[in-house]
Amino acid sequence: MNSSAPSPRTQVHRKPQRAHYDAGTVHAIIDQALVCQIAFNQGGSVHCLPTACWRGGEHLYIHGANNSRLTQTLLTDDCAVSITHLDGLVLARSAFHHSMNYRSVVIYGRFTEVTDTDAKAAAFRSFVDHVSPGRAARVRLPSPAEIAGTRLLRISLDEAVAKIRNWGVEDSAEDMDIPVWAGVMPLTLNAGPLQPEAGCEGQEAPQKPGFIGA
Amino acid sequence: MNSSAPSPRTQVHRKPQRAHYDAGTVHAIIDQALVCQIAFNQGGSVHCLPTACWRGGEHLYIHGANNSRLTQTLLTDDCAVSITHLDGLVLARSAFHHSMNYRSVVIYGRFTEVTDTDAKAAAFRSFVDHVSPGRAARVRLPSPAEIAGTRLLRISLDEAVAKIRNWGVEDSAEDMDIPVWAGVMPLTLNAGPLQPEAGCEGQEAPQKPGFIGA
Structure with a gap:
């Protein structure tokens, strides 16, 4: 448990010993997502949708088509963004x-739109390299029309909380003699x-992200 | 694309060719989660929290401590539950x-509480076997106090939508000669x-879920 919650709604009440509020821990988890x-x-209902993401500095970035419901709605109201890595069965x-x-x-917070063309181009390069390191230098980068047709959103990481469980079994003392395998x-x-793809067999294989296993 | 959306809010507008509304497809995705x-x-803010889940019949089940904020809140209002399996980088x-x-x-919908002790015991057995097949027969099952202290919630799968992308690269014709590896x-x-755990080395190893690779 490091530092303190940046806001009431990021304060972890259940199992607070698993909470981390420092930027380093938050960034490291986002960087593996x-x-x-x-x-x-939206429309009187709560929604939960998955989308690709990556980090740049103190922001989480997402993108979508200019006419997508998700990106339009996110600019007008607060949201919550969740990332979870499942590391083991205890x-x-x-x-x-x-x-x-x-x-x-x-x-927690609200996404804002990045509209500067150069900033968008740089962010999309970063996204491609997040998915496959070194790849942005090899593929055709987005054309001006493709950049204009894609909405780039980012949300500040100022109001964020991490939660981690990374230890072993916590059985009660009276259960320790039960004859069953226990562990992680x-x-x-x-x-x-x-x-x-057909015709690509001779090309150098792409790199996997460093946080993905072989 | 199978059958039709069960409600306006499950209707997929972006890339509707990826939408599936049939129970078989929805169940198969949940069963691998x-x-x-x-x-x-809650409290004037939208939240997004991860929690363990499993399916029983036409419901998705979750559980939590009786005093947990999440399970208390979910009984009083509609929510959205999202499950995503990331299968590949295109x-x-x-x-x-x-x-x-x-x-x-x-x-989409609202969770209801299962309070019958026998139904709760059966659901928790099912949960343990979902996490590790055959394990419920080997571990100490929940005591009456443990069952009473754990809230079991379920949500109907009547209002659900699946979305699947499971195919290869879709480059434009003019990009096909770019000399870079393409594929999945x-x-x-x-x-x-x-x-x-110490002392468990001699016990029979636990089974992994069938949907987890070796």
């Missing part, structure tokens, strides 16, 4: 003490065998 | 046509080497 979940209200001797290891971040089954996101 | 994200409103010849393969579900980098969630 390819997708986030965004909660927002298998206890009692059903009650089963748990999961994870690293999660929730960000780690889970990792791994890249599988590449599936090249 | 260990965690969902729940969007809800690496195109142009930055613009990069994409991701995924299977996602969004469920598959991503899978895999179990790593088990980390047994």
